[in-house]
Structures are given as structure tokens and as C-alpha cells.
Amino acid sequence: MPDRAKVALRIGGVGALAVVVVAGTALLARDMDRDSALMLALAGAGLIAAALALLWQRLSVLLFDPLAALSAELAAIAEQRHGERAIHLADGHGLGPVLTHLHRLLDRLRADRHQAEAAQLRTQAQLTERQSWLDAILADLSDGILVVAADHRVIQANPAAARLLGEEIAPGQPLFALVTREPVLHVLAQLSTPGYPSAKSAAMVCATTDASRLLHGRLTVIAGFGGYLVRLSDSGRDDAALERDNALRKAITQDLRRPIANLRAAAETISTFPDMTARERAAFDEVVVEESTILSQRIEELESDFLARSDAQGVMADIYSLDLFNCLARDCARDRVGLTMEGIPLWLKGDAQSLPLVLHSLILRLRHEIGCTSFDVEALLADRHVYLDISWNGPAIASSSLDSWLNRTPDGSSDRRSLRDILDQHGSEPWSQVLKGKDRAILRLPFPAPERLQFTPSDQRAPSRPEFHDFALMRAHCDAGQLSDTRLSALSFVVFDCETTGLRPDDGDAIIQIGAVKVAGGKVLTTDTFDRLVNPGRPIPPSSTIFHGITDAMVKDKPPLSVVRPQFLDFAAGSVLAGHNAAFDLRFLRADQAPPLSIPVVDTMLLSGLADPGADSSLDALARRLGVSVPPHRSALADALTTADVLVRLFERLEARGLVTLGQVLAAARESCAINSTIGAD
């Protein structure tokens, strides 16, 4: 009989016993006295209680105890992720098939888990295998490969990349700690331009951040991932192909022109003077035959050269002049030659391997020839070329000396080609000349301009931040003090700009980036710069990120303003500060409970008002008016560089109006403040 029936029978038995006892007690009690009846009732109740106790004990054995044990067992199994523990219950429980079903359920669960684990293991093995293949392929490549996330952090890099960049690369490392920022951002911007050919990949040349070398590379945007791939190579040059290339270039630009010139001249002479003597005519006929023969020979040579050349690879790529100059300055420093970079950096087309060698060799020749150990270098935009000018105090170099230098091979290089061959490859023809009206001379090297735009059109540039003027604050910085009588051209300036989380320092907005550049002797010292990110100690609102592109992640590990401010003041020590709408930045610089700055500050916005009263005084508009190029990416340093160029050109304008000393300029600026404050008050 099943346990359930036994239990039911027992409960029924106890119920029947209770009815019999109550009824029997009632019948017997009628003839008894009160005490006897009470005794009888008590005995009956005792009997029923004993039966109930027996029933409870039986239920405990059959149900309650096994249920408690089952609960404990299930809890133990649930806690145990692995293992095959079964449910153990003492014999004689009344749970019947429940336990059997529970066991089946457990078995099913375990089987599913085993399957899932096996599938996971297989997937993991496949992934590991693919990763090993990828590692092996990457390790075997002579090109450096960097997989970079959208936030410009390196996800993976191969050993060649580490070798090319000269350091171990840890995953998560910012790319711009390894290579220069501008070429990468330039190519990314180019690839995201609407209407740009659908290619998702473009060539680039970037420098290592320590300026030790220029690397050719290719940047490929990875669709659907948001990141990109950077391939870097040391030397993509095929010397044999280059030699063929040079031969072909020479054929087109000279070899064919000579015989054709001679032939044409002879033919024209014969046709112009049909009456010449027979002797004269015979001489010209001879020229025609001779030159025609030479010409056909040249064309045959050219044809075979051209066919052989079809596999030649072009190694010319767009190079950012700042990267080139930095690498060059480093090389020259080893030879105790100082280079000072001037002007706004430009793009030019060149071979990243040979170009620094040529420039380095030429500078060493210059030092030897003129005994000068410091040179200025500048990139200039010409009609169809970009000029690289190397300048010095002294006379120009004779054409014959320059020629003999160009016939040499580059110093300290295995390149077998002469400097002239390398420059020919660039379509360049250098010369030296004296600068008009100065005691300075230049060595000028024209280079092809790049196919890309030098500067991104201003509508693609991030918008200017809204301007808030504080003329009252600026007035406090319009006292030139001891420098009052010093001429502008004799002063050193530090032109600075800050990026901030917002516009209101009083409401907690703070500095997130400081950029600055020095200006001395009327020249922008492009490489003497200060560029720091600052942790503002508060989140950066996305509404401000659109102006400067700086995110919380970028400043997370950066020092606070209390650390960067003294570094900046050290950099600026001994110079006069300058900025565009400098009051805006000064309010933020003093917001950090630091003592107020009481130093003269030149504001290009105020000077703009002096030069062109009533004209738009925003930095972009002012730069355009003065013919200063505006860099494509907004950052504190980029804006400081633009402001520095603007400052130098404004000084030229002001000097023409008789404002030549710092005192004169600041006094005029103070007047301008006073007028503007009055207008503001109205």
C-alpha cells in the first residue's frame, strides 16, 4: 500500500477514534456523577492526544524530515558549481517519485552544463589558435602593425612596431605617446571627408614622439569597429626601381629635349633661309641626320626603361614639415648644430627616408663652409611648391660650391645615390641667395606641394568658443612696468591659450589644457612650446568637448592645475604673456585660489581693434585678415601658434603706426579697454 494511502488511513483512524471516544464518553457520562464523568472525558482526551502524537511522529518520518533534508541537499547542490553530487535521503521517506523526478532534472541540467562547457572550450581553443596565427603573422611582418581603438589607444602591436618605435608597447597605451598626432588626425579627417574617394586607407608619414625618425605608414579605418590600423615601415624603398625611375625622369626632362632642340633649330634655320649657300646647307643637313639618330636611340632606351619601371613603387608621401624639422633638429644636435624652426608647419611631398639625410648633409656642409652653428628653418608656401628655407647670418653660397656638395652621397648613410639624385627624385633644384635688405642668406629647396589641402577649410574646423570679454580685468595687465621702453622686437613673448570645461570659472568651470609657444625677435619659435592636459577635477560636459575634442578619459591621469600652473609660469618666466582675449584665460588661471598674476599681458584681440577698428576680432577672422593659416584641429597649442603668428604680424602693422615699445602698445590697449568698458556699461 502506498505511503499516501497509509497516511490517509491513519488520519481517518484518528478521526474515527475521536468520534468513538467523544460519543462513548457522552453516553457513559449520562449515568455517572460529575467527577467520574470528568475522569472519563480526561481519559478520552488523553487517548485522542496519544493518537495524534503517533500520527505526527509518523508524518515527520515520512514527510517533514525528508523535506528538510531534501532542502539542505538541494541548497548544497546549488552552491556547488561543479561535481556530480547526488541527493541522499534516509530510507523510509514518503516523498516517493518526487525524488526520482528531481534526480532526472539534475541529470538533465548537468548534461546541458557539460555541453555548454565543452562548446566554450572549443570556442576558446579556436580563438587561441586564431590569436596564435595572428601573432605569428604579425611577428613575421617586417612592417610595424598597430591596431588602435577609436580613442587612439593601442589594442595590439607587433614586435616590428616595437622595434620601429624603439620601445615596448603595452595594450592601452595612447598612440600619441608613440608617434606624432598631426599626421594621424590629418589622415583620419581626410578619410572621413564626405565625397573623398571611397578608399578607407591613406598613406602618411609620421615621426616618433622623440623625433628620432620619420616613418612611412598607411592608416586604414576598420569598418564597424570604430578603430583603425596603422602600418609603419622603415624603408619601403626599392633601390633598383628608384634608379630606373631616376633614369626615366632624366630622359623626360633632359635627354629628349636636347636633340629635339637642336633638330628644331636646324629645321627652322633651313626653312627661314632657303637661300643659304650649299656649304651652309650641308652643315645643317648633317645636324638633322645626327640629331634624328640620337633622338630615336633615346626613345628606344626610354621605352625599355619605362617597361622595366612598371613595378617601381612610389615612396613619395606627404610629410608634415614639423615632423621633418624635429627629426632633423635631433640629428643636427648630435653634430652640435642648433636649428630653430619658424612659421606655421606645412605639408610637402617627399621621401621620408632620404629627405632628412639630404637636409642633414647640406646643413653639415653649410656649417663647414660658413662656420655657423645655428640655422633657422622654415617651410614657406610658394605658388606650386613648398619651399624649405635654411637661413643664416652671412653671405649666400656660390652655385659652384652647392653643385659640388650635391654630387656627394649623404653623410653617414649607405644610400649610394648622390644628393642631387635624391633631390631630382623630389623634382627639387636648390639654390642659395641673399635675403633682400638683410644680412641673411638662405639655402632654398623647393619641394612638390602635396595633393591634400594644406589646411582643412574653416567650415570643417570646430567652432570657435563663444567669446566673453572682461575689459576691466585686462586693464590690470596693461602696465608695462620696467619693460615700458623696450622695443617689441627686443622682447620675448609667451603666447598662450587654454581649453576649459565651460565659460564660467565662478560656477566651477576649470582649465583642461594649456598650450603656449615662445616668440622672440619677431619670430615664432615653433618648437619652443608648452602643451599640457590638466585634470579639471570635474566631468567635462559633452557640450564643451565639441569645441576642443578633449574627453574625461584623456585627462583622467593628468595632474591638476595646481601642478601645471607653476610649470606654465616657469615656462613663461622672463617673457611677456600674450593671448587672444587673454582675459578669458587669465580668469581661469587665477581661479585656483592662487595669487593673482600682476604681469603685463598683450591681448591680440585688443590689438586687432587698434589695427582694424570695427572689424571682426575673433581669432579666425583676424588670422584670415592677416594672411595667417589656421590649423585644421583646434587645441590650446594650435590656437596659441595661430595667435603667435597673428601677434608677429600685428606688431608689423603697429610699428608702421609708430607703436614700437611695449609701453606704447599697452597704453593704446588700455585706452581701447576703457572705450570698450564704457560701451559695455551702456
Add this chain to the structure above:
Amino acid sequence: MAASVLVVDDEPNIVLSLEFLLKQVGYTVHVARDGEAALEAVAQFKPGLVLLDVMMPKRDGFDVCQTIRANPDWNDIRVIMLTARGREVEREKGLALGADDYVTKPFSTRDVVEKVRQILGTP
């Protein structure tokens, strides 16, 4: 001496044509075959104009042009450079070093004679 022209080129075939044509127009023509000979001829004849090839043995045309320009006595001498290297940068270089004009080979001899006539006037 205003009507004398010095033709400097190491290619005898082009010299033949230029010499013939310029003589037909009526100029006195001197010839030099390299850079050094050119400077000697300049010193000797003080020509009104030099037709100066760039690529020559010994001293090239740029060198000769620069030397002529460095001598104040030769300020009046006009220089037209001739070159077989058809590149814009060389034109810029020639003019930067003091040439008055620049002609790229192959050129029309009529144009060259016309240039000479514009500068020196009809002899």
C-alpha cells in the same frame, strides 16, 4: 658693343643654328663651349647679352650667371638662360640667381631671336 651676343653652349649643333640666325639678323656673335670659356669671353668682349646654357662642363650656367651678377662692372649685361631641364623649379632658380629670362629646350629659334631683339634692339 650693344649689339653683340655671346652664345654659351656645349652642344655644337644648337650653337650652329643660333650663331647663324643671330648673324643673319645682324648681331656680332661670340661663342663659348663651357662655363670657364664663357667668363673669359664676357671679360674679353663685354657682350650686351649672354645666351647661357645651364648644363655645361667645368662651370654650369647657374654658376656663370651668379658670377656675372656678382661683378658690378657687368651689371648691364643681360642674361637669357637656356636649359634642357624642363622644370618650373629651375626657372625659379635661374631668375633668383639673376637671369633676365629663361628659355626651355626645345624652343623656337624665332622666339629666342625675338627675345634677343626685344632686349638689345634691332642692330
